[in-house]
Amino acid sequence: MIEVERLEKTYSTGGLATPVLKGVSFHIDKGEYVAIMGTSGTGKSTLMNILGCLDKPTAGHYGLDGTAVGSLDDDALSSLRNRKIGFVFQQFHLLERATAMRNVMLPLIYAEEYPEDAEEMAERALTAVGLADRRRYRPNELSGGQQQRVAIARALITDPEIILADEPTGALDRKSGLEVMAIFKKLHEQGRTIVLVTHDRGVAEHAQRIILLKDGRVAEDRAVEERRDPDVELNTLGAGEDDG
Amino acid sequence: MRTQRIVWQGIQSLGTNKTRTFFMMAGTIVGIAALIVVVAFGKGIETKIMEKVETFGPRAIMLIAGGGKNAPPDMTVTTLTLDDAQAIREQVEDVEIVTPMAWRFRINMKYKDNQNEAVLWGVEPSWHEAWSWYAVEGDGITDQDIATMARVCVIGQTIKRELFGNSNPVGESIYVNKVRLTVKGVLEKRGTSPMGGDFDNRIIVPITTAMRRLLNVDYVGAIRIITKDTELMPQQIKKIRALIHARHHITPPEEDDFRIASPVLIARMARGTSRTLSILLIALAGLSLLVGGVVLMNILLISVAEREKEIGLRRAVGATRGDIHLQFLAESLTVTCIGMFAGCGLGVLITLILKQATKVPITLSWEPFVLSLTFALMVGLFFGVQPARKAAALNPVEALR
Structure with missing residues (x-):
């Protein structure tokens, strides 16, 4: 599914070359739930941008679902993002003036073929994140957790190969964060490939596997021995807190 | 899509x-x-x-007695004469018609008990052609009328209506300024002028009759000149101006005792x-x-x-x-x-x-x-x-x- 071989990325500003990724290699198979972890400045954002086809590597190979991404032009990358990648951002990035439905349907605008059942698809995606009853709400009428769930529904609507989540709980309180992680868990159980990018080991331990970046290289790539279960934790949190 | x-x-x-x-x-x-x-x-x-240009005549030049730019044409300036018209006829090339006119703006006329006040024009036969304005009943002014100073007139539609109602005016006699004139024709309808005046409230008589019998003047109010070619108009105007200057002994910057109007000038003024x-x-x-x-x-x-x-x-x-x-x-x-x-x-x-x-x-x-x-x-x-x-x-x- 994802093949990364000796990936390098060097930024050059004003003649000064700054290597950020210095030969990163790993494979991620279909249906895996992987966390890419690292403190800030280790190149994890850069890696995420490359995995998300928002940026291109300076050297090395990135294969996504059999496509060599490095050789594609800007338009082809856009199309690839549209078809194969579902983004979830820390800051949600919803269109403020659009309803949840319209936000979820946004990627369909840029699809080659606009599906006839776009509305039903959006409703299904919203149902999958538990927000079927909020489809007419605008972002400012939703809580942070709900907004992030709308963003996940938006990532799901094109039925992407991978879901790429960048610090998805970073802007949320603990309970909302767990609810979001519970959705990822469920999506993973349904067979989706999820790549979680985070600096937080606690968040990373929801995944099956952690790839730890340090100074532009893979420092560690191992399975998580004791995976956290968001559903269990939500239960123990009790019913007293709000939906925050 | x-x-x-x-x-x-x-x-x-x-x-x-x-x-x-x-x-x-x-x-x-x-x-x-x-x-x-x-x-x-x-x-x-x-x-x-x-x-305005259409009414004026796209091929027409008007030589009007009296200087000034916008003064309404009147018949108080005495310097423009039939001889001036003749001189233009002889000396300016490529003009089709040169027709002098004398007029009075308000003149009384009477037929039986009916009275009317109208504009009187003394014209030559070429006037009809110069204004493309012909008699629809009876006849227009002829050379014979000019030569004999005939006591005849051609009337506009308004006058016909005011004096004769529905009866036929041709052959009838009317009194204009106490002079008895026989109506020999009726002019076609022209309607209202761009200025709002009534074109049809006018009576035309032979210019000789007008000058001698009715107005008692030896000068004309204006001369209308129709060119053969509008391209030549600027030179022709120049020539006419020079000719009248010479004939009237005017040397610029001395003030003119006439003015010349042309479609171009009319349009320029209106703009x-x-x-x-x-x-x-x-x-x-x-x-x-x-x-x-x-x-x-x-x-x-x-x-x-x-x-x-x-x-x-x-x-x-x-x-x-x-x-x-x-x-x-x-x-x-x-x-x-x-x-x-x-x-x-x-x-x-x-x-x-x-x-x-x-x-x-x-x-x-x-x-x-x-x-x-x-x-x-x-x-x-x-x-x-x-x-x-x-x-x-x-x-x-x-x-x-």
């Missing part, structure tokens, strides 16, 4: 901030409205001028101030379109900066640079197009109000609307391209940060 969806995204974003959208289109509205008014105005005035006004309005239209365009561009540029995250997100979910470009261009074009329609509406409204409130001739036509569309699209494109390009050039990674 995909293009349509993206264009629709651009149009939708206009609805989300109506104040901003209004300011974006304000300049276009004013500019287009001014354009509509100025063209309607100019058209109306041009129509009026054409009317006069309206031209300045038109230029001013056109400048206003151009300026507001320009300022409006710059405002539009700046608001769009601000909006691109404000919406960096939105642009980044759209790029992340699959929008190409071209898609973003198209979205912003659709936005600016839609703004200017809506502005154009509003401006057209406003322009038509102002035009109609002006038409009601003033006597300025105003003609609405389709041309300014086509022109407006062109201008609106040009403004939208010209001032929309830069923001659109800027939006499309945003790096999604940086836009999302």
Whole structure:
């Protein structure tokens, strides 16, 4: 599914070359739930941008679902993002003036073929994140957790190969964060490939596997021995807190 | 289909901030409205001028007794004579008709118990041809009438109605200034002059009869000259002026005792101030379109900066640079197009109000609307391209940060 071989990325500003990724290699198979972890400045954002086809590597190979991404032009990358990648951002990035439905349907605008059942698809995606009853709400009428769930529904609507989540709980309180992680868990159980990018080991331990970046290289790539279960934790949190 | 969806995204974003959208289109509205008014105005005035020229005669030159620019022609200046007409006939080349005229503006006439006041013209036979104005009943003035100083007249339709009602006037006698004249014909109907006078309230008599028997003068009021070729008119006017200067012993800068009118001069006079006004309005239209365009561009540029995250997100979910470009261009074009329609509406409204409130001739036509569309699209494109390009050039990674 994802093949990364000796990936390098060097930024050059004003003649000064700054290597950020210095030969990163790993494979991620279909249906895996992987966390890419690292403190800030280790190149994890850069890696995420490359995995998300928002940026291109300076050297090395990135294969996504059999496509060599490095050789594609800007338009082809856009199309690839549209078809194969579902983004979830820390800051949600919803269109403020659009309803949840319209936000979820946004990627369909840029699809080659606009599906006839776009509305039903959006409703299904919203149902999958538990927000079927909020489809007419605008972002400012939703809580942070709900907004992030709308963003996940938006990532799901094109039925992407991978879901790429960048610090998805970073802007949320603990309970909302767990609810979001519970959705990822469920999506993973349904067979989706999820790549979680985070600096937080606690968040990373929801995944099956952690790839730890340090100074532009893979420092560690191992399975998580004791995976956290968001559903269990939500239960123990009790019913007293709000939906925050 | 995909293009349509993206264009629709651009149009939708206009609805989300109506104040901003209004300011974006304000300049276009004013500019287009001014354009509509100025063209309607100019058209109306041009129509009026054409009317005047048509009435005057496109091939005609009028040599009028009395100096000054705009003084109404009168019969108090005594220096223009039949000999002047003859001299023009002999010395100016390529003129078809030279016909002198003597007149009196208010003259009383009587038939039985009916009275009327009308304009009297003393004319030569060529007058009919010079004004393309012929008798529809009976006959016009003939050479024979001139030679014999015949006591005959040809009357206009208004006089016929006033004096004779429905009966046939030809062969009847009327009294004009106590002189008995036989009606030998009736002129065809001409209607109202551009100035509002009644063309048909006039009576024509042989010029000799007019000068000797009715007015007792040895001079004429004006000489009408019809050229064979309008191209030659400027030289012919020059020649006539020089000729009359010589004959009347006038050396410039001494003041003329005559003036010359031609279609060109008539048109120039009629355009006069309206031209300045038109230029001013056109400048206003151009300026507001320009300022409006710059405002539009700046608001769009601000909006691109404000919406960096939105642009980044759209790029992340699959929008190409071209898609973003198209979205912003659709936005600016839609703004200017809506502005154009509003401006057209406003322009038509102002035009109609002006038409009601003033006597300025105003003609609405389709041309300014086509022109407006062109201008609106040009403004939208010209001032929309830069923001659109800027939006499309945003790096999604940086836009999302």
